[in-house]
Amino acid sequence: MQASPFDLAQALKDEGYLIDEESATTLFLSLALEKPCLIEGPAGVGKTQLALALARTQNRKLIRLQCYEGLDLNKSLYDWNYAKQLLRLQLAKTEAWDEIKVDLFSEEFLLTRPLLESILSPVPVLLLIDELDKSDEEFESFLLELLAEQQVTIPELGTIVAKTSPIVILTSNNTRDFSDALRRRCIHIYLTYPTLEREILILSSQAPELSDRLTRDVCEFVARVRKLPLQKSPSVSETIDFARALKSLRKETLNYGELMGTLSVLLKYPKDIAKLEERLKKWETETARRLE
Amino acid sequence: MKLVHALRRVQVSISSQDILDAQICLDRYPDLSQKQIFKSLFIHQPKDLTLFEMIWRILFENPKSGVKDYSEESINNAVLEEKQDSSGIGGQGVGRGSGGVSLTAKGNIVDSSHISNLIPFTRLEELITRELDFEEMVQTVLAEMDFYTWINAYDLAYQRSELSENNWYTHLDCRAAIIQEVRQQVMTAQVRHENSWEPLARQHWLVKPLSNLTEEEKELVKTSIRKWARKLALRPGSLWKTGHRGTIDISRIIQKSVQGDGLLFHLSYCQRVPRAPEMVVLCDVSNSMASFVEFLIYMVTCLRARFRKIRVFFFIDGVWDVSNFIWDDDLEGVKQEIKSWGHKASSGFSDYGAVFRELAEKWLREVSARATLVILGDGKNNYRSSQTEYLAQISNKVRNIFWLNPLDLQDWNQPDNSMKDYQTYCSKVYRCRSASDLQRVVKDVF
Incomplete structure (x- = not known):
């Protein structure tokens, strides 16, 4: 682990992730206290990317659990290999029943899912529980034991404690709120859209083929678009795609009048695109008036 | 402990473990900002950040110290040019305001550190003795700063296209910062006057009347309603029950077969609980x-x-x-x-x-x-x-x-x-x- 938040930020930067000082300090403290880190924020601000970059900086194997509605223990923690158990029963007709009974619920017949895999892993891992807000509340309650004690309980096998302490990162898009019990066990980071200066740095590092002028133009434009009341504001990744789209159309600067057709790269809802197209006309007039 | 007490008073939950963690971090990393350590370890929800900032300022930052006189002569940070004649932006006349400092002559104040200097502290102390409630006091202070004339002038200028969109957004940010600062100062004054955290607790979004909420608080309520609404309805799919038909329940079949010496006697089925109220x-x-x-x-x-x-x-x-x-x-x-x-x-x-x-x-x-x-x-x-x-x-x-x-x-x-x-x-x-x-x-x- 790095010695200070500054070192952590620097290591993340080397892995292509630019983090602000405040978030770096919080993340550093969560690593120092070996507590799970809950990262919240709107879609596309780099929550998952932060976890991926962190795994690289800490030289840890990444184990990812993508959450969705209906996710249960059989898909996230463990399942019994029923087919194999049936086969075992068929082959063991002549054996004593007591021996088979114990045997059937041993690790031999256990299918490990991401959570158990991270607990059993002999090498240090980073467990990313992505978009936890999409899962059900029952699943959230189940996670409490893992988050607080770094252990899980399987009724047939007992409690299994983590071999190496995993770094746990949880992400959420705030589609629902979490219980206080879960929040209390985590250190919390709220990521928002980057400032203009930070976004210019991000875009320059992610798409170095763009000219400085285009990079600045795109970032200023996106910052302006984010102030509009849209259903979904453009994310950082959409800014990068949008800038690359302009580059592939051989644009070196951004002109409001020449953006029709490219806006769908930036915005994903037709209602938002229509709203922006309407606003572009106004901005174009404003710019023309200023130039006069 | 003062900070912990204040945060707990306004319903921010802080456990003994949180305090212990903070102590460990303060000892282990003396170079890190104390405020940042407390913020990272005590605040578990984004909505509590504003409360934390407010309490921190009341406890550890005295807004009166280091205040420079924000006199008319020293204003040099306006985005828009100041009018030398009597008409302000939007064509409205500029007033003096009864608080001693009028916003109408200032244009957009971009440097937020200056905003606290606009608040008339002596006036706040006078108002506090009148026992107005929080919202009334905020509105009175804003009115005395000519805030409403000032924002009307900008609204008008924007509607007449005299103000570019960039300047309009800058103005909106400035407007929000001023309201925030006035709220902070009024709250500080009330907390000091009552010598308790009760005024802040009364302003918690959970107990305020829904009709008095700010835009930010409205969002909090909406998020919570969404969360509560999840509990209202049993969604089909999250619950399963055993039945005579439905999906084959292999784990149950195995459990049953184990009881019967490993032989399969019955097939078990399960199905989703179907009905919502x-x-x-x-x-x-x-x-x-x-x-x-x-x-x-x-x-x-x-x-x-x-x-x-x-x-x-x-x-x-x-x-x-x-x-x-x-x-x-x-x-x-x-x-x-x-x-x-x-x-x-x-x-x-x-x-x-x-x-x-x-x-x-x-x-x-x-x-x-x-x-x-x-x-x-x-x-x-x-x-x-x-x-x-x-x-x-x-x-x-x-x-x-x-x-x-x-x-x-x-x-x-x-x-x-x-x-x-x-x-x-x-x-x-x-x-x-x-x-x-x-x-x-x-x-x-x-």
């Missing part, structure tokens, strides 16, 4: 409900998203079925619809008797006996006949009637209010005017 919502959208209706509609929106069988009716003096009307989360579409429907088909004054009559005669036969009726309204009948027999008829048909009323209990006895007549026919009646009331109702009823 049935609900009928009757929501008053008349003028008297205007300040609460946004949350009630939002609650209806959340309920609608969660319940498969839900009928939604809006009413004023007639009933309007909106079960199939689609609206977005921003509620703009539905607000517009209510407005136009209200003008077309109603007097704007609620008539509960007529509404229950219409519901009983026209819609009741389509409602099943298993349904729960939720009435969202203030019970103000505007001196019309309460016609309780129709609510009695509805009450006999449906399983439960729950009434959520935003008015305080003593207002239910006003002469134009029929709550006392209707109350007897309801399973339960609740006062529901704040987010914590909503939370309590959700826990209690559902």
